Amino acid sequence: MFRDKHIFISRREFLRDSAWAAAAAAFAAAFQERIEAKQKSPTAQAQAAPSAAAPDPQSARHLPPVRIGFIGTGTQGQTLLQRLVRVPGVRVVAVCDIYPPHLSRGIQMAGAQATSYRDYRRLLERKDVDAVIIATPLYLHAQMAIDALQAGKHVFCEKMMAYSIEEARRMVQVSRETGKHLQIGHQRRYNPIYAHAREMVTEQDVIGKMVHVRAWWHRNSSWKRPVRDKQYEELLNWRLYSKYSQGLMAELASHQIDVVNWFTGKLPVSVMGMGGIDYWKDGREVWDNVEVIYEYPDGVKVVYTSILSNQYDGYAEQFMGDKGTLLLTNEKDGYLFREPTAEELGWDAKNKTVGKGGVTGIVLDVTATKRRGTGAVIGGQKMAAGYERKDAYELELESFVHDVVRNGQKPLCDAEVGFQATVTILMANKAIAEGTKVTFTPEMFQV
Numbered sequence: 001m002f003r004d005k006h007i008f009i010s011r012r013e014f015l016r017d018s019a020w021a022a023a024a025a026a027f028a029a030a031f032q033e034r035i036e037a038k039q040k041s042p043t044a045q046a047q048a049a050p051s052a053a054a055p056d057p058q059s060a061r062h063l064p065p066v067r068i069g070f071i072g073t074g075t076q077g078q079t080l081l082q083r084l085v086r087v088p089g090v091r092v093v094a095v096c097d098i099y100p101p102h103l104s105r106g107i108q109m110a111g112a113q114a115t116s117y118r119d120y121r122r123l124l125e126r127k128d129v130d131a132v133i134i135a136t137p138l139y140l141h142a143q144m145a146i147d148a149l150q151a152g153k154h155v156f157c158e159k160m161m162a163y164s165i166e167e168a169r170r171m172v173q174v175s176r177e178t179g180k181h182l183q184i185g186h187q188r189r190y191n192p193i194y195a196h197a198r199e200m201v202t203e204q205d206v207i208g209k210m211v212h213v214r215a216w217w218h219r220n221s222s223w224k225r226p227v228r229d230k231q232y233e234e235l236l237n238w239r240l241y242s243k244y245s246q247g248l249m250a251e252l253a254s255h256q257i258d259v260v261n262w263f264t265g266k267l268p269v270s271v272m273g274m275g276g277i278d279y280w281k282d283g284r285e286v287w288d289n290v291e292v293i294y295e296y297p298d299g300v301k302v303v304y305t306s307i308l309s310n311q312y313d314g315y316a317e318q319f320m321g322d323k324g325t326l327l328l329t330n331e332k333d334g335y336l337f338r339e340p341t342a343e344e345l346g347w348d349a350k351n352k353t354v355g356k357g358g359v360t361g362i363v364l365d366v367t368a369t370k371r372r373g374t375g376a377v378i379g380g381q382k383m384a385a386g387y388e389r390k391d392a393y394e395l396e397l398e399s400f401v402h403d404v405v406r407n408g409q410k411p412l413c414d415a416e417v418g419f420q421a422t423v424t425i426l427m428a429n430k431a432i433a434e435g436t437k438v439t440f441t442p443e444m445f446q447v
């Protein structure tokens with residue numbers, strides 16, 4: 001058992017010691033208003049998208065640095081750290097991990113000025129840490145993020161936001177109580193191609209009336225890491241054990257179903273599904289395949305699958321309307337396939353096309369796919385200009401450093417977005433576990 005008793009209180013103690021229920025009631029009304037405001041303004045987040053690229057990185061070089069403490073330098077931590085050190089005006093002053101090889105690698109990547117920690121609470125005591133980035137296993141997100149917010153730090157926490165709905169709710173509350181921002185790592189929210197696609201779906205009527213969505217993430221791998229020293233089995237393979245992990249829905253689907261929440265501008269009505277440990281019978285406790293159907297308002301059905309025994313389909317999100325299909329693959333490519341009966345768009349002939357299954361589609365390009373009829377460039381272009389070589393991880397970090405920490409703006413993917421994604425996902429897990437159809441209620445999404 002790698003959980004350090006001195007660092008962590010148990011989940012039960014954490015729940016008991018916090019007066020969550022009372023606080024939830026107090027904040028429920030206020031949050032509901034904000035949810036409704038977001039629902040009424042489906043364009044709000046996409047319009048905000050260009051601000052993710054608004055910082056002027058060059059001018060930031062001359063400002064005092066934003067000082068970051070980094071907690072959890074495993075696979076994703078290193079992916080983020082590699083990009084973070086390229087963001088102008090950033091200094092990573094502290095790095096924390098409990099697995100020595102990852103701590104060494106983190107320090108190496110952060111640079112000589114960084115101090116190493118095994119206990120994240122010591123890192124949080126430092127007054128010269130402005131903000132904290134958390135990339136630890138799911139079950140640690142809430143405790144670490146709450147401690148960091150209460151220590152006066154802005155926080156970037158990897159997805160999924162938290163292991164439980166109550167934890168995620170508490171994270172929203174503490175962010176509000178402390179006035180410190182909490183950004184969640186659903187990087188698609190910072191991806192220009194997604195902002196571009198969303199505008200096409202929601203504002204330009206490019207695919208017509210959308211009633212079906214499909215999304216999937218298919219791999220052919222065990223998801224299990226080889227571990228030589230057995231004392232580290234649970235530390236390194238935390239994803240496979242239910243006390244640390246919420247499985248495929250949390251690790252993979254949460255990104256994609258968040259996109260559905262974002263593109264539809266709605267929250268789900270009901271969910272049902274199946275899952276099982278049917279292929280990788282290696283002692284894991286979380287399902288190696290999940291098949292889920294959500295219903296959203298106006299009859300929109302969302303079919304989601306994630307499997308670990310066949311990679312043919314790869315991963316994608318596909319929005320289907322009566323005029324066309326918009327397909328987003330591998331977090332970087334977008335295609336538009338028009339229905340034969342759909343009217344001409346006007347700009348489609350000028351854009352690069354691709355064939356798929358005998359159908360010709362338009363390759364979405366944030367700098368080249370023009371607004372129908374007007375020739376105007378849609379929102380994604382501004383965001384992408386000058387950022388072509390940056391992926392969404394780098395854009396989300398840049399936004400966290402410049403927009404959120406330095407300029408005090410609310411994150412594009414804030415605690416409320418992360419909370420809604422968490423509720424959406426964990427109710428699917430509940431439906432699978434209980435073999436029932438779960439109906440969402442407004443209260444579930446209240447803080």
Ligand SMILES: NC(=O)c1ccc[n+]([C@@H]2O[C@H](COP(=O)([O-])OP(=O)(O)OC[C@H]3O[C@@H](n4cnc5c(N)ncnc54)[C@H](O)[C@@H]3O)[C@@H](O)[C@H]2O)c1
Pocket residue numbers: 004007071072073074075076077096097098099102118120135136137138140158159160185186187235236238251
């Ligand atoms: N946004 C994305 O695309 C994306 C991709 C992969 C992973 N993630 C998320 O990032 C998080 C980490 O995933 P990962 O794949 O990097 O896992 P990982 O196991 O590779 O890394 C987690 C790190 O946290 C460290 N850790 C564990 N307990 C700790 C403690 N008490 N104090 C300090 N460090 C501790 C581990 O030693 C390890 O180095 C997860 O929440 C995961 O869902 C996000």
